[in-house]
Structure formats: C-alpha cells, structure tokens
Amino acid sequence: MALPALSKNFRASFRFKLFAIFTAVTAVVTILFISLFIFAEIREQRWLAADKVHLLAARLADGVRLPLYAENRDALQRLAEETANYPEIHAVVITTHDGRVLTDLHKPTTIGLDDLLSETVEVRSNPLGASPETAITSSRHDPDATLIGTVRLERDTIDLKQRIRSLVWTSCLLALGFWLTVSLLSYLALRQVTSSFNNLMRGIQIMRNGNYGFRIGVEREDEPGRAATAINELAASLQERDRENQHLQEELLSAMRLEVQEEKKLLMAKLIQTNRMTSLGLLASSMAHEINNPNGSIRLAGHYLNRAWNDAMPLLQQVAAEEGDFNLGGIPFSTARDNICECCATIDRNTDRITHVVQDLRSYSLGERNELYPGVDINQVVANALAIIHAHGTRTDTTISADTSPRIPAITANHHQLEQVLVNLLMNAVQAVQNNKGGIFVSTALNDDEVLIIVRDEGTGIPPEHMERLRDPFFSTRIDKGGSGLGLFVANFIVTQHSGKLEFVSAPGAGTTAIVRLPVNPAPHT
Amino acid sequence: MARLTHRHSLTTLIAFLVLLIPCLAQAYDVLVIVSRRDQAYDEVLRGFRTPRQFTERVVILTDYAEADIMRIVREDRPGMVLALGDSALAATRKIRQVPIIAVMSLGIRDRRNALPNLAGIDMFASPEHYLELFQELKKRRVGVIHDPAKSGWYLRRAQQMAHRYGIRLVVRETPNPRDTLDRLASLKGEVDALWMLPDTTAVTRETAEAYFVFSQEQQVPVVAFAGAYLTLGAAAVMEIDRTELGKQAAEMSAKVLHGTDTAELAIASPNKITLKTNPSVLKRLGIVLLGLLDTNLRISME
Ligand SMILES: Nc1ncnc2c1ncn2[C@@H]1O[C@H](COP(=O)(O)OP(=O)(O)OP(=O)(O)O)[C@@H](O)[C@H]1O
Ligand SMILES: [Mg+2]
Numbered sequence: 001m002a003l004p005a006l007s008k009n010f011r012a013s014f015r016f017k018l019f020a021i022f023t024a025v026t027a028v029v030t031i032l033f034i035s036l037f038i039f040a041e042i043r044e045q046r047w048l049a050a051d052k053v054h055l056l057a058a059r060l061a062d063g064v065r066l067p068l069y070a071e072n073r074d075a076l077q078r079l080a081e082e083t084a085n086y087p088e089i090h091a092v093v094i095t096t097h098d099g100r101v102l103t104d105l106h107k108p109t110t111i112g113l114d115d116l117l118s119e120t121v122e123v124r125s126n127p128l129g130a131s132p133e134t135a136i137t138s139s140r141h142d143p144d145a146t147l148i149g150t151v152r153l154e155r156d157t158i159d160l161k162q163r164i165r166s167l168v169w170t171s172c173l174l175a176l177g178f179w180l181t182v183s184l185l186s187y188l189a190l191r192q193v194t195s196s197f198n199n200l201m202r203g204i205q206i207m208r209n210g211n212y213g214f215r216i217g218v219e220r221e222d223e224p225g226r227a228a229t230a231i232n233e234l235a236a237s238l239q240e241r242d243r244e245n246q247h248l249q250e251e252l253l254s255a256m257r258l259e260v261q262e263e264k265k266l267l268m269a270k271l272i273q274t275n276r277m278t279s280l281g282l283l284a285s286s287m288a289h290e291i292n293n294p295n296g297s298i299r300l301a302g303h304y305l306n307r308a309w310n311d312a313m314p315l316l317q318q319v320a321a322e323e324g325d326f327n328l329g330g331i332p333f334s335t336a337r338d339n340i341c342e343c344c345a346t347i348d349r350n351t352d353r354i355t356h357v358v359q360d361l362r363s364y365s366l367g368e369r370n371e372l373y374p375g376v377d378i379n380q381v382v383a384n385a386l387a388i389i390h391a392h393g394t395r396t397d398t399t400i401s402a403d404t405s406p407r408i409p410a411i412t413a414n415h416h417q418l419e420q421v422l423v424n425l426l427m428n429a430v431q432a433v434q435n436n437k438g439g440i441f442v443s444t445a446l447n448d449d450e451v452l453i454i455v456r457d458e459g460t461g462i463p464p465e466h467m468e469r470l471r472d473p474f475f476s477t478r479i480d481k482g483g484s485g486l487g488l489f490v491a492n493f494i495v496t497q498h499s500g501k502l503e504f505v506s507a508p509g510a511g512t513t514a515i516v517r518l519p520v521n522p523a524p525h526t
Numbered sequence: 527m528a529r530l531t532h533r534h535s536l537t538t539l540i541a542f543l544v545l546l547i548p549c550l551a552q553a554y555d556v557l558v559i560v561s562r563r564d565q566a567y568d569e570v571l572r573g574f575r576t577p578r579q580f581t582e583r584v585v586i587l588t589d590y591a592e593a594d595i596m597r598i599v600r601e602d603r604p605g606m607v608l609a610l611g612d613s614a615l616a617a618t619r620k621i622r623q624v625p626i627i628a629v630m631s632l633g634i635r636d637r638r639n640a641l642p643n644l645a646g647i648d649m650f651a652s653p654e655h656y657l658e659l660f661q662e663l664k665k666r667r668v669g670v671i672h673d674p675a676k677s678g679w680y681l682r683r684a685q686q687m688a689h690r691y692g693i694r695l696v697v698r699e700t701p702n703p704r705d706t707l708d709r710l711a712s713l714k715g716e717v718d719a720l721w722m723l724p725d726t727t728a729v730t731r732e733t734a735e736a737y738f739v740f741s742q743e744q745q746v747p748v749v750a751f752a753g754a755y756l757t758l759g760a761a762a763v764m765e766i767d768r769t770e771l772g773k774q775a776a777e778m779s780a781k782v783l784h785g786t787d788t789a790e791l792a793i794a795s796p797n798k799i800t801l802k803t804n805p806s807v808l809k810r811l812g813i814v815l816l817g818l819l820d821t822n823l824r825i826s827m828e
Binding site: 070134135136 | 564565566567611612630632649703704705706707708724725726729730731732733734735736739750751752753754755758766
C-alpha cells in the first residue's frame with residue numbers, strides 16, 4: 001500500500017529526475033563515444049591489416065626482385081614460403097611481368113573469397129640500380145624502373161574479425177563499467193546535493209500542515225540552505241502574526257463581553273426604573289383611593305360647615321348687633337365673618353382640587369390616554385404641565401416663564417398625553433439649566449393651521465452628534481442620574497400619534513429650543 | 527586591297543628567310559647530336575670546345591618528337607657529326623657521307639663494323655688500370671661476367687695482360703641478362719674480387735644490384751666503371767674524366783676535319799681515368815689502399 005505511493009513520490013522527486021536525466025545522458029554519451037571509438041578502431045584495424053599486408057608484399061617484392069628476374073623458381077618458392085609463415089597470410093602469388101605465374105602458394109582454407117584482403121605489389125628494378133648507359137653519365141636521369149613482375153598477397157580476415165569482436169566486447173564492458181561508476185558517483189553526489197532540498201521540502205510539508213513552530217535545519221550555505229533560512233524567517237513571522245491575531249481576537253472577545261455586560265447592566269437599570277414607575281403607578285392608584293375617602297369626608301364636612309355657617313350667620317349678626325362686637329377664634333366677628341366664609345370656600349376649593357389631582361393621578365397611572373378628544377385647550381395643557389413641574393418641587397433658582405397666546409383654538413387631542421409631552425420637555429429643560437442658572441421659557445402660538453408649543457431653555461445645549469439620536473429609545477446622557485432615555489422617545493411617539501412633529505434647535509452652550517407642532521384638525525391617525 | 531599587299535609581302539619575307547637559312551647554316555663544321563639534356567654531356571661539350579673553336583650546331587634529340595637528322599645533314603652539310611650518347615649514335619645510323627665521331631656511347635664497336643665513317647672513343651678504360659688496382663688490392667682471383675659479343679675483345683686484352691700482374695681472371699660468359707644471376711652464383715667462393723664491365727648484357731638495371739648483393743654475401747669488393755655504382759656498394763670505380771673525353775674528341779674531330787679518313791682512326795680508349803672509392807665499403811671489407819692511401823684520391827693514369 002505504502003510502497004507504490006513511496007515509489008511514486010520518489011519518481012516525482014527532484015533527485016530522481018536529475019538522476020534519471022544524468023544517467024540517461026551519460027548512457028547516450030557513453031554509447032555515442034563507444035560507437036565512435038569502435039568504428040574508428042575497426043577502421044584503424046582494417047587499415048593496419050591492409051598496411052601490414054602491403055608492407056609484407058612490398059618486402060617480398062623487394063626480396064624477390066633478383067630471383068624473379070632470373071626466374072629462379074626455387075628461390076621464389078622459398079621466399080614465398082617465408083612470407084606465408086605469417087599465420088594470417090593465406091596466399092602468395094608471384095607473377096612475371098608478362099603474366100606467367102611462377103609461384104602460387106595457397107594455404108588450405110575454408111573461408112570464402114569475400115573475407116580475403118588482397119594486395120598486389122609490382123616488382124620493379126632497383127631504382128638505384130643503374131644500367132651502364134645511365135651509369136656512365138652518372139646522371140640522376142633514370143627512366144621509370146622497369147617492371148619485373150608482381151607479387152600478390154592474400155590475407156584472411158578471421159583474426160581481424162575475432163579481434164574486432166573482442167574489441168567490441170571489451171569496449172562495451174568498459175562502457176558499462178564507466179556508466180555504472182559515473183551513475184553511482186552521480187547518485188552519491190546528487191544525494192549529497194539534494195539532501196538539503198529534501199530537507200527543505202520536508203520542512204515545508206510540515207509547515208503546510210500548520211506547524212509554524214517547526215524550523216528547517218540549515219546544513220549548508222547553498223541555495224536550498226538560503227531558501228530554508230528564508231522560509232524559516234517566513235514561518236517565524238507567520239507564527240508571530242498568528243499569535244497577534246489570537247491576542248487581538250481574545251481582546252475583541254473580552255471587549256465585546258464587557259460591552260454586552262455594560263449594555264445589560266444599563267438595560268437592567270432601565271428595566272428596574274420602568275418597573276419602579278409601574279409600581280409607582282400602582283402606589284399612586286391605591287394612594288388615590290386612600291386620599292379620596294378622607295377627602296370626601298373633608299369635603300362633606302366643609303359643605304356642612306358652610307351651610308351651618310350660613311345658617312348661623314344671621315344669628316351671630318343679630319348677636320353682634322345686639323351685644324356688640326365679639327371675638328371669634330381670636331379675631332373680631334366682623335373680620336372673622338368673612339374669613340370663615342373664605343375658609344369654607346377654600347376647603348371646598350381645595351378638596352375639589354385634591355379630588356381632581358387624585359383623579360388625574362389615577363387616570364395617569366391607569367393609562368387612560370389613547371383616545372383623542374375634541375376641545376382640548378392647549379394653554380390649559382401648558383398650565384397643567386407647569387403645575388405638575390411646580391408640584392414636582394423644582395429648584396427655587398429656576399424660573400419658568402410662560403407666555404401663552406389667547407388666540408389658540410381648541411384642538412382634538414389627548415390632553416393627558418400632551419401634558420406628558422410637555423412635562424418631559426420641561427423636565428429636560430430644567431435638567432439642562434440646573435448648572436447654568438439660565439431661564440426657561442414656555443410659549444404657545446398659532447401658525448396657519450398649526451398650534452406650536454415652544455419650550456426654550458438657556459441650558460447646556462445639545463452637541464451636534466447627539467441631535468440625530470435624541471428620539472432613539474434609551475439614548476440618554478443622564479443614565480447615572482436616573483435618566484432612562486425614554487422621555488423624548490415617548491414624547492416623539494405621542495406627537496406623531498397626534499400627526500404632529502417634534503423639532504429641536506440647539507447648539508452646545510447656546511441652549512435648546514424644542515418645538516411641538518400640532519395640526520388644528522388632525523388627520524385621522526391609524 | 528591594302529591587306530592583300532600586306533599578306534603578299536609577308537609571304538615573300540618567309541620565302542626569303544627559308545632560302546637564306548640553309549645558306550647561313552652551311553658555314554658550320556660540326557653537327558653535335560646530343561641524346562638528351564644532361565650535365566654529363568655538357569661536361570663533354572665543354573671539353574670539346576676548350577682546345578679548338580669549331581663552328582657547330584647542336585641538336586638535342588629529346589627536344590624533338592622525332593628529329594630528322596638525315597634531313598639536317600643533307601641540308602646543312604656539316605663537316606662532321608659528333609654524337610653524344612647511345613641514342614645520338616643510333617640517330618646517325620643512316621648517315622654515310624659525313625664522318626661521325628661518337629663518344630659517351632657503349633655500342634660504338636658494334637656499329638663500327640657496319641659504318642666505316644664512324645670513329646670515336648669508347649667507354650672501356652684500359653684494362654691495365656683495373657689490373658693495377660686489383661694488384662694493389664691484392665686480389666688474385668677476379669671474377670668477370672661478360673657477353674662475348676659485346677666485350678669479348680676487351681676481355682681478350684685483359685686476359686693477355688692479367689698474368690703480368692699475377693692475376694687470374696675467372697670468366698663467366700652470359701648470352702642474356704637473365705643468366706647473369708646464375709653466373710654470379712656460380713662464382714661463389716671462386717673469386718676474391720668482382721670486375722664489373724660496361725657490358726650492357728652482363729650489367730643491366732635489374733642485375734646491377736646482384737653484383738653488390740654478391741659482394742656483400744661473399745665479402746669481395748666490386749670494382750666498376752662509373753661513379754653511380756659507388757652509391758650502390760662498389761668498393762672502387764674507374765671513372766672516365768668527361769671533360770678530358772671532350773678534349774680527346776676535339777683532337778679527333780680536328781683530324782677528321784683536316785681530311786683524315788675515319789677508317790684510319792681506330793676507336794680510341796679514353797685518356798684520363800679517375801679512381802674513386804667508397805671508403806665505408808672498403809672499411810667494411812677490411813681493405814686499406816696503401817699506395818692510393820686516402821679515400822676519394824684522384825689518380826691520373828695517362
Ligand atoms: N433641553 C435640553 N437641553 C440639553 N439636553 C437635552 C435637552 N433635552 C434633551 N436633552 C438630551 O437628550 C437626552 C434624552 O432626553 P430624554 O428625555 O429622552 O431622556 P432623559 O431626560 O435623559 O431621561 P428621562 O427623561 O427618561 O428621565 C437627555 O439625556 C439629554 O442629554
Ligand atoms: Mg427627559
């Protein structure tokens with residue numbers, strides 16, 4: 001299973017490719033050179049053989065000159081035999097110049113004529129041998145040496161073939177040996193050279209599997225070694241980056257967790273606040289009941305006292321007229337008479353007011369506020385809101401100036417809700433001017449078919465970046481001071497319910513103007 | 527028109543010259559026929575010209591494809607013909623009226639019988655020179671191979687003189703060149719020295735070598751007639767001085783031109799002979815030339 005994969009891996013490796021190329025090239029070159037060598041050697045051998053035959057023939061030709069001239073067959077035979085003693089000489093034929101064969105020596109043989117190397121040499125008179133005619137002039141002039149005859153030698157090529165065969169074998173064996181040696185040496189050299197490559201590859205493989213901590217061992221300062229160094233540096237920087245990433249991620253996570261916690265805390269605070277408001281509503285409702293009863297009793301008692309005073313008055317006047325003035329509760333009757341009437345009226349008026357306040361409180365907390373009723377007097381709404389603010393017990397140093405326009409028509413609205421809007425706006429104004437000791441101005445106006453309620457303060461003002469978010473729920477800069485960030489959200493919601501608009505004009509340090517625009521005849525709102 | 531006149535005058539000029547040349551040529555004494563351009567013949571001619579001033583015309587045979595000597599002789603009518611070399615001699619074979627003197631030729635004696643108008647100097651140095659040398663070398667038995675037809679007369683003279691020098695000539699006769707080797711073989715152990723004659727049967731281009739092979743095998747010196755053989759292995763040669771030969775021919779020519787009949791003039795032997803030796807061959811054969819002492823010593827024998 002692992003073996004084929006391993007061999008495939010090996011075949012794909014740099015080392016194997018180099019080795020294969022090298023051995024192939026060496027083999028080709030070796031074969032080429034050996035072939036060239038063999039061919040050259042064969043030619044050389046043939047040439048040498050031919051040359052030797054020629055030399056032998058020339059020697060014989062030289063030796064037989066005189067016997068051949070004298071046609072001494074015995075001497076010729078002897079000389080021919082001498083030459084034929086050479087094992088490779090197959091035949092010696094000596095012929096006179098006119099073609100008569102004087103000696104014909106053929107060794108018994110089985111080889112064909114094709115395998116014979118034949119050499120014929122002419123036997124000529126000695127070139128130095130001068131005839132008397134030329135000798136007496138002792139001139140170098142000598143007509144061509146005369147032809148005496150020819151000598152033909154035949155050489156068989158069996159030994160030549162054997163020699164060539166053995167030469168081919170030896171050459172091939174040598175070439176094989178050479179090739180094997182070179183291949184082995186090249187393999188060793190390649191292994192040495194590519195070991196750093198393999199080392200490098202192994203290292204890269206390990207890094208690819210994600211282990212950036214691994215470092216490739218650098219054995220030599222060659223190219224792979226330098227590459228390994230570079231890769232090591234790369235891995236180190238990758239590792240560093242990785243670590244940084246992890247760190248950042250952790251930081252981000254913790255930051256997010258922190259933020260969520262903070263948010264949660266805020267949300268919880270807001271929920272608690274809301275919850276408290278709900279309980280406050282319930283408390284107010286039960287309180288109203290508890291107040292209503294004694295108040296009713298006081299009112300009834302007041303009525304009774306008034307009626308009783310009215311009944312007692314003529315009697316007392318008669319007494320006074322009869323008996324003169326007398327003190328009543330430390331005050332002379334003439335003064336007290338009016339005071340008591342006044343007191344009765346006060347009791348009546350105040351109990352009525354308590355009844356109203358309690359009723360308001362009840363309806364406020366019971367949430368009867370969704371319906372719009374016609375004939376709502378905006379100025380009254382402003383007055384009620386101011387009353388609530390005053391009742392809330394504002395600081396004495398903050399003055400709220402009201403400037404209501406008498407031309408405001410009655411509109412269709414829910415006056416509880418509008419009061420809530422105004423209270424919220426006024427509360428914000430009060431909170432904004434607390435440190436600055438500025439004024440707060442409330443005014444109403446009629447603009448075409450719109451009724452405007454303007455609450456202006458000389459407080460801190462709103463930074464531009466907050467302007468957009470004012471109407472968002474839970475947006476508040478006063479969370480720590482008990483703000484919930486729902487005031488303007490609710491106000492905006494109510495104004496929108498009335499088909500109106502809530503606008504702000506403000507700059508930091510220049511105070512804030514909040515404008516509520518309400519249509520005189522609101523379109524039916526879905 | 528003008529061209530015609532031109533051609534006409536040219537033809538006239540050529541005709542005049544052709545007629546004039548024989549008239550001018552008639553003035554010379556000797557028609558010299560030379561076998562070929564060769565320094566040896568130049569030396570002879572130089573000798574020939576030294577003592578007397580003959581008017582002459584020189585024809586070198588190898589300069590012509592086929593020189594018509596007969597026509598030249600007929601037209602020029604020279605006083606005599608001097609033939610240098612064998613082929614020059616052969617070219618004169620049909621000349622009958624004009625006396626011929628031949629030098630540097632081996633076949634003078636053969637022709638002499640057929641041509642009475644032929645005289646000359648042959649290439650056989652007097653036998654005494656050789657015999658003296660053999661005596662000096664202390665070689666008693668001297669082998670000679672010859673063709674009786676060619677050098678029988680010379681050998682007879684030599685044999686007559688030999689006993690005077692205490693020398694025995696071992697003679698082998700060879701009728702054709704091929705037998706020379708056989709005859710040489712038969713001399714093995716029989717001789718102390720070999721005498722090579724200017725005999726064209728006994729010595730040929732093919733067989734000359736055999737003498738020196740014999741000399742080497744038998745350790746006997748060869749004495750030859752021309753310097754060319756020294757290089758082949760001759761111990762000594764009796765070379766004819768070619769300039770002297772020319773002078774000798776000039777004397778002879780003077781006689782002929784003064785009216786001496788060629789028939790009266792015998793075929794002469796060369797006057798001046800030079801002995802040349804091959805010192806290394808002598809050394810090898812253990813020979814010291816006492817009287818002649820040094821190598822290459824020239825001795826003049828007149
Ligand atoms: N008149 C103003 N002057 C300055 N800042 C204001 C004014 N009105 C509103 N703001 C800013 O708008 C924010 C949102 O007001 P909003 O009434 O909705 O919430 P709150 O007053 O903070 O809390 P809540 O009204 O529920 O008690 C305030 O926290 C405040 O920063
Ligand atoms: Mg608020």
